[in-house]
Amino acid sequence: MAKVGTLSRERVLGGAVAVADAGGLASLTIRSLAQELGVKPMSVYHHVANKEEILDGIVDLVFAEMDLPRTDGDWRTEMHRRATSARRVLRRHPWAITLLHSRTSPGPATLRHHDAVIGTLRAGGFSVQLTAHAFALIDSYVYGFALTESTLPIDDPDKIAELAESMMPAEAAAVYPHLVAFTAEHVMRPGYDFGDEFEYGLDLILDGLARSAG
Amino acid sequence: MAKVGTLSRERVLGGAVAVADAGGLASLTIRSLAQELGVKPMSVYHHVANKEEILDGIVDLVFAEMDLPRTDGDWRTEMHRRATSARRVLRRHPWAITLLHSRTSPGPATLRHHDAVIGTLRAGGFSVQLTAHAFALIDSYVYGFALTESTLPIDDPDKIAELAESMMPAEAAAVYPHLVAFTAEHVMRPGYDFGDEFEYGLDLILDGLARSAG
DNA sequence: CCTGCTGCCCGTACTTAGTACGAGAGGTTA
DNA sequence: TAACCTCTCGTACTAAGTACGGGCAGCAGG
Numbered sequence: 001m002a003k004v005g006t007l008s009r010e011r012v013l014g015g016a017v018a019v020a021d022a023g024g025l026a027s028l029t030i031r032s033l034a035q036e037l038g039v040k041p042m043s044v045y046h047h048v049a050n051k052e053e054i055l056d057g058i059v060d061l062v063f064a065e066m067d068l069p070r071t072d073g074d075w076r077t078e079m080h081r082r083a084t085s086a087r088r089v090l091r092r093h094p095w096a097i098t099l100l101h102s103r104t105s106p107g108p109a110t111l112r113h114h115d116a117v118i119g120t121l122r123a124g125g126f127s128v129q130l131t132a133h134a135f136a137l138i139d140s141y142v143y144g145f146a147l148t149e150s151t152l153p154i155d156d157p158d159k160i161a162e163l164a165e166s167m168m169p170a171e172a173a174a175v176y177p178h179l180v181a182f183t184a185e186h187v188m189r190p191g192y193d194f195g196d197e198f199e200y201g202l203d204l205i206l207d208g209l210a211r212s213a214g
Numbered sequence: 215m216a217k218v219g220t221l222s223r224e225r226v227l228g229g230a231v232a233v234a235d236a237g238g239l240a241s242l243t244i245r246s247l248a249q250e251l252g253v254k255p256m257s258v259y260h261h262v263a264n265k266e267e268i269l270d271g272i273v274d275l276v277f278a279e280m281d282l283p284r285t286d287g288d289w290r291t292e293m294h295r296r297a298t299s300a301r302r303v304l305r306r307h308p309w310a311i312t313l314l315h316s317r318t319s320p321g322p323a324t325l326r327h328h329d330a331v332i333g334t335l336r337a338g339g340f341s342v343q344l345t346a347h348a349f350a351l352i353d354s355y356v357y358g359f360a361l362t363e364s365t366l367p368i369d370d371p372d373k374i375a376e377l378a379e380s381m382m383p384a385e386a387a388a389v390y391p392h393l394v395a396f397t398a399e400h401v402m403r404p405g406y407d408f409g410d411e412f413e414y415g416l417d418l419i420l421d422g423l424a425r426s427a428g
Numbered sequence: 429c430c431t432g433c434t435g436c437c438c439g440t441a442c443t444t445a446g447t448a449c450g451a452g453a454g455g456t457t458a
Numbered sequence: 459t460a461a462c463c464t465c466t467c468g469t470a471c472t473a474a475g476t477a478c479g480g481g482c483a484g485c486a487g488g
Binding site for chain 1: 285312315316317318322325326328329330332333336342343345346347350351353354355356357358359361362364365386389390391392393396399400408411412414415418419421422423426
Binding site for chain 2: 435436437438439440
């Protein structure tokens with residue numbers, strides 16, 4: 001698509017994010033990436049060793065987009081802000097959610113992010129033990145929520161009712177009575193938005209942690 | 215590997231789970247699956263339409279392994295049991311976690327599972343609204359935790375310290391002070407096991423829900 | 429007992445993807 | 459000007475999904 005100046009590692013990774021955003025992780029191939037960058041496939045390999053390195057690189061780019069909590073701020077405010085930001089970023093790059101966790105070589109932005117989270121909790125008076133609890137709990141929730149959310153046809157609540165209906169033929173009511181009733185009474189109501197659940201869970205978790213932190 | 219009798223959809227899906235368990239999702243190819251089943255690649259296609267259908271199928275097999283909550287039991291006990299079971303199953307089949315959420319056509323075991331969860335919450339006195347909250351919260355936590363856990367070199371806590379050390383060169387202490395300190399004070403302690411965090415978070419969440427349920 | 433149908437298995441081959449190898453173009457330095 | 463980099467790309471090999479059609483085995487009806 002856009003071809004400006006020379007290739008570089010930054011342009012390669014930026015292009016990779018653009019391709020993944022546009023067509024999902026599966027559409028990110030060396031060839032599609034090269035086309036996006038206006039070069040031939042093998043040119044890419046002068047800036048990254050292999051595709052793995054591209055994946056590691058875009059994961060770090062995604063982490064870089066998330067707000068860092070401030071160590072000197074109120075822990076609860078900061079945790080809430082960073083969780084909300086993380087979720088927003090993962091909504092923008094749904095492909096990143098599974099990728100984040102399949103990579104084992106974290107980049108600098110990733111490490112900086114975790115450092116800030118731990119630092120904020122410790123500064124907020126959390127013991128090492130409680131920091132570990134909070135870290136695991138909040139992260140699991142945020143990623144898990146994003147993961148669940150990513151499978152829904154986002155940005156179009158109307159589609160959800162449609163989808164739900166197609167998944168639930170009439171016979172289903174006999175076999176899955178609770179699921180069908182729940183869908184009818186809640187999911188298919190106008191104004192339903194799964195994303196609204198995020199705040200509830202996050203607040204419940206932060207309340208629980210606040211109680212433990214004393 | 216094992217060749218007994220004729221091929222069938224069941225044997226195909228069972229073989230696919232075995233291959234994925236042994237070598238990860240990436241190792242599951244039509245060719246590797248055929249070899250596991252003792253047949254040639256194209257034979258598989260007489261029992262499933264394509265690879266997508268295999269993926270949908272093994273997701274449903276995984277759901278089938280999880281304990282169902284009992285509608286007539288105490289909601290808290292049942293939710294705890296099913297969350298623990300789900301986590302255990304996902305530990306056994308780590309490849310399933312991301313797969314669960316990339317599939318959009320749920321099978322019967324999947325639907326039955328969700329039906330039982332919703333039914334148990336409603337029977338436990340949860341309003342429709344609160345059921346939605348609880349469902350999203352618990353599931354997000356369980357899947358998110360499993361996702362995080364799946365990236366660790368499981369079943370070998372000693373390896374974790376080693377890994378942590380390799381990820382943290384000496385210079386890192388200056389750039390990521392909190393992360394390095396936390397790792398030294400907590401992660402690298404003998405007896406550390408990330409999996410232990412699961413109970414803490416689950417109890418905190420169930421406590422919070424119990425408070426809301428009144 | 430033969431004929432033909434049907435279900436299952438497989439041989440062949442096409443397509444897409446990652447990427448090794450090495451050539452060549454252009455600029456830089458000695 | 460010659461040796462050297464740096465970057466790009468042409469060619470081609472390998473692995474994977476799977477379309478297409480052939481062949482075989484077992485069963486049904488004549």
